[in-house]
Amino acid sequence: MKHKFYGGPLSLYSGKARAYLDWKGVDYEEILSTTEVYKTIIVPKVGRPVIPVMVTGDGETLQDTTLIIDHFEAKIGGPSVYPDTPKQRLVALLMEVFGDEWLVIPAMHYRWNYNEEWVYGEFGAVAAPDASQEEQLAIGRERGQTFKGFCPILGINEQTIPAIEASYEALLADLDRHFSQYDYLLGSRPSIGDFGLIGPLYAHLYRDPASGEIMKRLAPKVAEWVERMVDVQQPLSGEFLPDDEVPETLVPVLERMMTEQMPFLQKTADIFAAWARANPDMEIPRAVGMTDFTIEGVTGQRIAPPFSLWMLQRPLDYYRQLEESDKSAAEEFLSTIDGALAFRDFTMERPLAFENFKLILH
Template sequence: MTHYLYAMPGSLYSGKARAYLRKQRIDFEERAPSHPRFDEARKSIGRWIIPVLETPDGRFIQDGSDIIAYGEAAGLARLPAYAGGPVQRLVGLIFELFGGEGMVRPAMHYRWNFDAENIPFLSQDFTGPMVLGGDAAARAESFAASSGRMRQAARIFGVNADSAPLIEASYAQFLKLFEAHLETQPYLLGGAPSLGDYGLFAPLHAHLARDPHPATLMKTTAWRVWRWVERMYAPNQDAGEYGEVAQALVEGDAVPDTVKALLSYVAEDYLPEVEAFMAFFNAAAGAPEVEAGAVIGGRPGQRVIGFTEFDWRGVKLTVGVFPYRVWLLQKVQDAFDAMAPADQARAAALMAETGLSRMVELKPVRRVERADNREVWGS
């Protein structure tokens, strides 16, 4: 029974869903958003957005996190993304949030600030799936429109001339830490991919391992990270350089020290933004006249509900506030709150050790839910 994935090769969020489907060996065919059937998906979801998975029974599921949840619930996963003990699952959720949202800044910087190397590739990569058989003028017009939108979006994520050198230093720090971890483990938590791997894969593949400039940077400074990107796209283990490795997570719900170092990096690099967007969201979320179930922002296409400012590595950044990020943060907090007391104590100790305690303390005053592929107000 075939699934259809509406996606694009260069799309950050498409890669997360595609890697999951490949790793689980789920039967699917990929379609470009220019496919006539995608118009039905767009109407169903209420906005133009990818990835979208069409199930064999004709349902449309938008968002990589929801696509993974569908695969797990339907029993389609041969290597479950939610595997491991409660602390390991919490770590996976943290890296799902950080990978897909916290690493958008370097992804956008390295895509749109190195035109001499990137544009010849991007101009084809963006228009190939969108302008089927189009002539050069049609492709140029399409790319001018889409690249203009994406350059504007980069500023929403805090990419500007002042932050650029700091983004590069921060990304170099991440590559060094992830490279060190991958010296002994083929995946984030052992011999099999977990949810955190799929979260990190989103930016590390589409932007940072495919676009020419950052791809060269990764290959020449973090070869093991580059191999991990290849491995995450392979339907088999693809970890021959590690010898015989069982396709399982680290035993005993343990978290390797090298992953703790990455968590400490998340606390330094992303927690200030989490604190800022949660303060903004909580100030905006108290309006009692907004009914539960209403689309946040009033319409499905409005993903940003405002802007907030915070200190990041010595500069002031202004970034958009996305309710979707609050939803992902809630997943971390819900997992922590649902733990048995002994497991929660171990998780709390890990969060304290890595500087991430605030991540489970910054609760929204009103929940964000996902309904009909949209972010809506909860109770």
């Protein structure tokens, strides 16, 4: 049986997994996550309505793009999206966290504040592909409202929007400089970091028409990278740069992550530690409260999601288990990145695991 991939063209994380599956040369069938599919397949198998979901040829259900990717990395072998060398591997893992868990902010802002009506139509087209356009719009409006409703709790509001836009435009400029020299983050092969970034930078920030216009105008090289990522010409091709080189052009991108996202993640970890002490037997909720974040000097409040900590554990665990000489190479590299102390000295009292589609204390 062929692997079945349930997702949708407008979905951020579907874009991440699909780009990977295509690069890895996985033979799969993509099935639209219609209302019927949610009801008969996704919710019964995963326990909640979420995409993407992969049901492998062996009947195993995988949710979470990171687990889907790691499953095929282990099964297929061959060229990997995880570099072998310490600095590149660390940067790739960090960029995955940045794309997956932080760039959702500009992605959601531009989607809902620049493309709202168009997106309703898209939601409808996925939910009920056979319905009339009018019916699709009505269905899409209802379904899309839920997602639009996430904007305020993600920290998107009148005060923060100018800062979110300034930060996104600066990020585009940095990435445009990078992609004018390199095909992918770390050479001619995409890494797990590229797949983290492609989620927000494809579905919301390239494919949504008004967002795509902005990207193509401000950062044409980023738009070309998006096209390379989603329209794979040669699966399993390319190499990471030799000698564990991390291009200089990635430094400002890493610094943006370290100064915007990392302090927020530390606050989230502190709140989560207190929550876990107070609620030892409770199922871990999607958010453990609200906390501050600062972008371009503007401070807002957003939900503190424990899931982001599970993602951050990947680069943290990798960094902390490095053997001496690799560790010093990584440490020396981090010392050149403003704000990276927040990562190096990150404190997480309660490690997390993600099992059976749920976060649990480790």
